[in-house]
Amino acid sequence: MTISMEYRGVQKISGPLIFVEGVTNVGYNELVEVRGEEGGLRRGRVLEINRGIAAVEVFEGTTGLSTTGTSVKFQGKPLMVPLSTEMLGRVFNGLGEPADGGPTPFTEDYRDVNGLPMNPYARDYPTQFIQTGVSAIDGMDTLVRGQKLPIFSGSGLPHNLIATQVARQATIVGEEVSFAVVFVAMGIKHDEAAFFRRSFEESGALKNSALFLNLADDPPVERLVTPRSALTLAEYLAFEQDMHVLVILTDMTNYAEALREISAAREEVPSRKGYPGYLYSDFASIYERAGRIRGRKGSITQMPVLTMPNDDITHPIPDLTGYITEGQLVVDRDLHRRGIYPPINILPSLSRLMKDGIGKGKTREDHGPVASQLYSAYSRAQDLRALSTIIGEEGLTDKDRAYLRFGESFEQRFLNQRYDENRSLETTLDMAWSELSLLPESELTRIPDRFVKAYYKRA
Amino acid sequence: MTIQGRIIKISGPVIQAEGASGLEMHELAMVGEEELIGEVVRVEGDLATVQVYEDTVGLKPGEKVEGSGMPLAVELGPGLLQGIFDGIQRPLTVIREITGDYVKRGVKTAALSKEKKWHFVPTKKKGETVSGGAVIGRIQETPIFEHRILVPPNRSGVLEFVAKEGDYTIEDVIAMVSHEGTTHDLRMYHRWPVREPRPYVERLEPSEPLITGQRIIDMFFPVAKGGAVTIPGGFGTGKTITSHQLAAWSDSEIILYIGCGERGNEMTEVLLTFPEWKDPKSGRPLMERTVLIANTSNMPVAAREASIYTGVTIAEYFRDMGYNVAVMADSTSRWAEALREISGRLEEMPAEEGYPSYLASRIGEFYERAGRVRTLGGSYGSVSLIGAVSPGGGDFSEPVTVHTKRFVRAFWALDTTLASMRHYPAINWLTSYSEYTDYVEKWWNDHTEGRWRELRLRALDILKREDELKEVIRLIGPEALPESEKLLMETARLLREGFLQQNAYDPIDTYSSPEKQFKLLTTMLSFHNIASKAVSKGVTAAKIASLQSVTDMAKLRMSIPNDKASEIDLFLEKVSSDIDQLVEGKS
Numbered sequence A: 001m002t003i004s005m006e007y008r009g010v011q012k013i014s015g016p017l018i019f020v021e022g023v024t025n026v027g028y029n030e031l032v033e034v035r036g037e038e039g040g041l042r043r044g045r046v047l048e049i050n051r052g053i054a055a056v057e058v059f060e061g062t063t064g065l066s067t068t069g070t071s072v073k074f075q076g077k078p079l080m081v082p083l084s085t086e087m088l089g090r091v092f093n094g095l096g097e098p099a100d101g102g103p104t105p106f107t108e109d110y111r112d113v114n115g116l117p118m119n120p121y122a123r124d125y126p127t128q129f130i131q132t133g134v135s136a137i138d139g140m141d142t143l144v145r146g147q148k149l150p151i152f153s154g155s156g157l158p159h160n161l162i163a164t165q166v167a168r169q170a171t172i173v174g175e176e177v178s179f180a181v182v183f184v185a186m187g188i189k190h191d192e193a194a195f196f197r198r199s200f201e202e203s204g205a206l207k208n209s210a211l212f213l214n215l216a217d218d219p220p221v222e223r224l225v226t227p228r229s230a231l232t233l234a235e236y237l238a239f240e241q242d243m244h245v246l247v248i249l250t251d252m253t254n255y256a257e258a259l260r261e262i263s264a265a266r267e268e269v270p271s272r273k274g275y276p277g278y279l280y281s282d283f284a285s286i287y288e289r290a291g292r293i294r295g296r297k298g299s300i301t302q303m304p305v306l307t308m309p310n311d312d313i314t315h316p317i318p319d320l321t322g323y324i325t326e327g328q329l330v331v332d333r334d335l336h337r338r339g340i341y342p343p344i345n346i347l348p349s350l351s352r353l354m355k356d357g358i359g360k361g362k363t364r365e366d367h368g369p370v371a372s373q374l375y376s377a378y379s380r381a382q383d384l385r386a387l388s389t390i391i392g393e394e395g396l397t398d399k400d401r402a403y404l405r406f407g408e409s410f411e412q413r414f415l416n417q418r419y420d421e422n423r424s425l426e427t428t429l430d431m432a433w434s435e436l437s438l439l440p441e442s443e444l445t446r447i448p449d450r451f452v453k454a455y456y457k458r459a
Numbered sequence B: 001m002t003i004q005g006r007i008i009k010i011s012g013p014v015i016q017a018e019g020a021s022g023l024e025m026h027e028l029a030m031v032g033e034e035e036l037i038g039e040v041v042r043v044e045g046d047l048a049t050v051q052v053y054e055d056t057v058g059l060k061p062g063e064k065v066e067g068s069g070m071p072l073a074v075e076l077g078p079g080l081l082q083g084i085f086d087g088i089q090r091p092l093t094v095i096r097e098i099t100g101d102y103v104k105r106g107v108k109t110a111a112l113s114k115e116k117k118w119h120f121v122p123t124k125k126k127g128e129t130v131s132g133g134a135v136i137g138r139i140q141e142t143p144i145f146e147h148r149i150l151v152p153p154n155r156s157g158v159l160e161f162v163a164k165e166g167d168y169t170i171e172d173v174i175a176m177v178s179h180e181g182t183t184h185d186l187r188m189y190h191r192w193p194v195r196e197p198r199p200y201v202e203r204l205e206p207s208e209p210l211i212t213g214q215r216i217i218d219m220f221f222p223v224a225k226g227g228a229v230t231i232p233g234g235f236g237t238g239k240t241i242t243s244h245q246l247a248a249w250s251d252s253e254i255i256l257y258i259g260c261g262e263r264g265n266e267m268t269e270v271l272l273t274f275p276e277w278k279d280p281k282s283g284r285p286l287m288e289r290t291v292l293i294a295n296t297s298n299m300p301v302a303a304r305e306a307s308i309y310t311g312v313t314i315a316e317y318f319r320d321m322g323y324n325v326a327v328m329a330d331s332t333s334r335w336a337e338a339l340r341e342i343s344g345r346l347e348e349m350p351a352e353e354g355y356p357s358y359l360a361s362r363i364g365e366f367y368e369r370a371g372r373v374r375t376l377g378g379s380y381g382s383v384s385l386i387g388a389v390s391p392g393g394g395d396f397s398e399p400v401t402v403h404t405k406r407f408v409r410a411f412w413a414l415d416t417t418l419a420s421m422r423h424y425p426a427i428n429w430l431t432s433y434s435e436y437t438d439y440v441e442k443w444w445n446d447h448t449e450g451r452w453r454e455l456r457l458r459a460l461d462i463l464k465r466e467d468e469l470k471e472v473i474r475l476i477g478p479e480a481l482p483e484s485e486k487l488l489m490e491t492a493r494l495l496r497e498g499f500l501q502q503n504a505y506d507p508i509d510t511y512s513s514p515e516k517q518f519k520l521l522t523t524m525l526s527f528h529n530i531a532s533k534a535v536s537k538g539v540t541a542a543k544i545a546s547l548q549s550v551t552d553m554a555k556l557r558m559s560i561p562n563d564k565a566s567e568i569d570l571f572l573e574k575v576s577s578d579i580d581q582l583v584e585g586k587s
């Protein structure tokens, strides 16, 4: 039996933190129960212990707590979540408790939400191509099973549409199994959450999904726990129950802001833009929970979504994310304004694991060189587009004009597709060749001759 | 006597203990009832502050903190190669056997196997006098690597005993040395503190290039054996792939790859590909000369700080056997951030961007461990350091990039724009530099008909002219350029696409022998001379550029394997005769 000691010595309350004095036998990062005068139960965890004073972050916030009327109980263990396959088809709050009025799922296992670092020696390298049916992704920045590939977006851009289209269409060609979806909302609006829910419902994915919701009006500090509870379930489903799990985390910007709030309350020395120096490691403790393990069947594929403040990709949130994730899909305001969906700007986008998921026997043998040539040509077209607005098209060479036509067509036909359009990889690559065929053959320097012979101007 | 204190403060990876007077700076300490491994980073009266190399969740005030009387050290001996270790040299393979697929804390395991037997061949005899660093025997550790057994740097004297040839574990005594009346047992391994550079006789100037097989590096921004280089770049610009390429192809005898605070999958990739890739010289798997250190971004942050030192100390050990060793540290920024985090927890006064004021001196000390030396044993060895830097927001004016620049002599600036065009390696040829060119010129001249300097300067000049002309084009458009300048633009493009770009995933292109590099560059520059003459006779640059043989020239890097490099000459003849035909058509 664990005896949990009750304390009344709250010395100070600062932002989401309370400081409890005179504590003994309290462990770092331990779970805490906090009760205010009104009697409602809140929870929190120990962030620091210094000479008998424990700093506790309260997930539900400190509004209404006082130094005199608050009692605190230390639980002697970190925050744990109950786990079971029955959690699929259900909705939970940010701490992982049922929030759909249904019964508590039958518990099969019980685990610390913080997880443990996967041994790099135990990892298996992700190599299986996931067809999303979206040309910009499949053709240019291919997703593979076990990858972490975020969407870098901006407010008002259609990242939710892209994420749900991917969740709905993602398949492994030639395999029957579909993905189980773990959806994690952090500080997003009610209508956004409703959109996701409806879209899972319509596609029939809901029964195979678990939704963890911390919405915009839910306590911000709770957001620090939400992705961890959800990923603990994802790990259980993937590595104990052999499932392929797709985890959508939205919006990591709200998560990072909650972390900044705690850091400010602790009066820590900030690094860039007021974010704590450990934002990188903290993000890593979430993103690195994607992957595969040798000898186990399941996998965790992550698609985090974040909105870049002021569309600035150098902001610490996208920047540190990009340093950890295996690429990024960058949603572009200009393409969106011009009516192109999905408005994914391929130039700053990247899939680091693409090379291992494509090519002969996986997608098609010309896939890599074709993508590389498209990047190079589109980048040239963009430069020429800027140039032609200054000097006019007349000042360009014939070859340059071919590039301009290519750029236009690439956006309008290759990138652009319907929200419900599910293109096969063959279609995507054939379309790619018809774009490349707008260029003179001598421009295709990145493609081996045998592919040029087989596909150029053949479509 | 062991010193024991009690924890009074826990803040992330940093704890403070009271009643701990007597603990020394940088002493290894055991923290808590689980005896987590830590290192003393501050002592003050009877208070000691310890950075803990393992997760501190659940640790409680009042738990004990015990000194070990020893500094943090690594085990140096046979069994290092082909291994993957964590930041404090625990083998991740053994950790997996003990704790499964996830790394749990509190694992106590030796770095090197104490059971495995090695075939020892003595090279010294009883009665001989030896000093620190002398080779007393050897072991064929892998088919391509002879491990030389060294007298530890701090031992010397007369050999009282030398084991005869045979199979021994590293715990077996293989020699005894006596000095001033005391006799010491020597084993096939010894320990050395990671924060203390290993001694040598003298430092030497660099003289040979570290051939990397990467064209832009070897030809334009070379690094010497024993040199120090940095690879700064925003995310996705190619730091890791460049580091992998150097680990795979550089002509070092030993590779130390330190994955410092980066992705788990990148270590997995090395573990999967290196046993399959073959060393271009010996044809043996690359793994047989490689040691991996992994503290991935989700592993404890304090061990990240240590991982760099663990790696470089092992590198110095191999150097001391007389080998050329190359160390890749990806990324030193994560190490600097670990320093920052610990410093913040120690409530030190921060300097720029929250980094401690001693950041620059720590970076300096690290890169100073690079160098070519005459070893204590009298041979020559080198440690080359290649450190990736991950500047926040890709901004090279941030503290880690700025301070690193002061201590390295080559700078391979990775460029986000080039990366977004998929121009790889995205090393910017206008902003990168190397101060090693003068040192390595002689080697190249001996291997390339004495034309290395001339060729590279000529090519760099064309690329620089291209950049200037781009400015002009922005004002007047490409059509308004004179034909000679249009040709220069075409040649520059050829150099970019056919020489500077190098696809790490193309089986032929991934490694270019010095001969192939030289021939490619000669061919392209000769093309420029021939084409210039044709242009002066009225042939347009566009006509020349659309010749099939010119397009093919841009693909030679992928189509001609290293052992057929001489075929590149035939190509020049073809291009030359095609251009002649154009000239004839004119007259």
Ligand SMILES: Nc1ncnc2c1ncn2[C@@H]1O[C@H](COP(=O)(O)OP(=O)(O)O)[C@@H](O)[C@H]1O
Binding pocket: A350, A351, A352, A353, A355, B233, B234, B235, B236, B237, B238, B239, B240, B241, B242, B424, B425, B426, B502, B503, B504, B505
């Ligand atoms: N030499 C190269 N050849 C081919 N692709 C490359 C090369 N260098 C980089 N890349 C591509 O760029 C991506 C990012 O490179 P990486 O080294 O992981 O970047 P960083 O470490 O700077 O974030 C890789 O996944 C790969 O697709």
Ligand SMILES: [Mg+2]
Binding pocket: B239, B240, B241, B262, B330
């Ligand atoms: Mg990297």
